[in-house]
Amino acid sequence: MCLAIPGRIIEIKESNAIVEYYTSERVNAKIVEGSYREGDYVIVQAKLVIEKVPKKEAITWLNALKENES
Amino acid sequence: MKVENYFLKYAFPCSFVLKQRGEIDDKIIARLERAAINNDKVSRELLERVYFRAFFRIKVLAEELEKDYWDLEVIKEYFLKRHNELLDGMFNDKDDKGLDVDPKAPKFLKNLCKVFVARIIKKGEDFLVVEYDNGKRRVVSNALVLEAKVGDNVSIHYGYAVELLK
Numbered sequence: 001m002c003l004a005i006p007g008r009i010i011e012i013k014e015s016n017a018i019v020e021y022y023t024s025e026r027v028n029a030k031i032v033e034g035s036y037r038e039g040d041y042v043i044v045q046a047k048l049v050i051e052k053v054p055k056k057e058a059i060t061w062l063n064a065l066k067e068n069e070s
Numbered sequence: 071m072k073v074e075n076y077f078l079k080y081a082f083p084c085s086f087v088l089k090q091r092g093e094i095d096d097k098i099i100a101r102l103e104r105a106a107i108n109n110d111k112v113s114r115e116l117l118e119r120v121y122f123r124a125f126f127r128i129k130v131l132a133e134e135l136e137k138d139y140w141d142l143e144v145i146k147e148y149f150l151k152r153h154n155e156l157l158d159g160m161f162n163d164k165d166d167k168g169l170d171v172d173p174k175a176p177k178f179l180k181n182l183c184k185v186f187v188a189r190i191i192k193k194g195e196d197f198l199v200v201e202y203d204n205g206k207r208r209v210v211s212n213a214l215v216l217e218a219k220v221g222d223n224v225s226i227h228y229g230y231a232v233e234l235l236k
Contacts, residue, residue: 005087006179033192033199033209043182045086045229046211048197050182057176 005065006041006058009049019044022062073142074117075109079214080149080185081121082106083228094120107213114140124148127156150225154184181206187235188226190218198231200224 007019007027015031019042029044036042036049041058043050085102088094098120105112118125125139128148132139135147157180181203188202188210198212208226215231218224224231 030197032194032197033207043229045083046196046213048209048211048229050209050229053178057178061176061179 006043006053006062009036009038009040009042012036012038017049022066071109073140073145074112074114075105076142077117077145078102078106078112079232080227081124083230083232084183088120127152149185157184182228185225185227188224190220190222190224193220200226200231202226
């Protein structure tokens, strides 16, 4: 079963977003549809920004993940 | 297409989560990605090892259907039906150890893991914009369905269009 991990957009240049994860890992992803801002939480796959995740849900979920790890 | 490749196309979109959990490494991801896109030969042993959670449930389903767990009909039914039922918590299996279906998981994220039927509304070089589930939109990779075009229906899983549907 897959449970997605959201990352936070820390920079947008034209249609390229830099997305950072709670592990500190960063990836580049292309924005091809919709509008995004720095600070948005998103799902990335295949170097594409797939969907935005509502901030509250993203943070709640990320906190639960970090808690599970400790 | 071989049943192993059919399984992998549906299962592969979740692989990056396994990597973020530290269960598999970049080398295995690359191998699975190549095999998914190119229909390379891939061993059942590898798939059962990496996707052990899926196979736990597929075996349960196979027993119900009285078929072998690598039967294509079982794999199809698993991804197109049972997988979503499990995510919705509809399926009440006493033996299901609840591996990984976290009841605290937000609804929005669960939606990414469900397999949906979607219609293609826009096509780019390496992506599709699809509409599914009453007006929701998602961007997905078209790497597994290069022949799909605007107006076609595809199944989607996470960030990939997986299968062109008639």
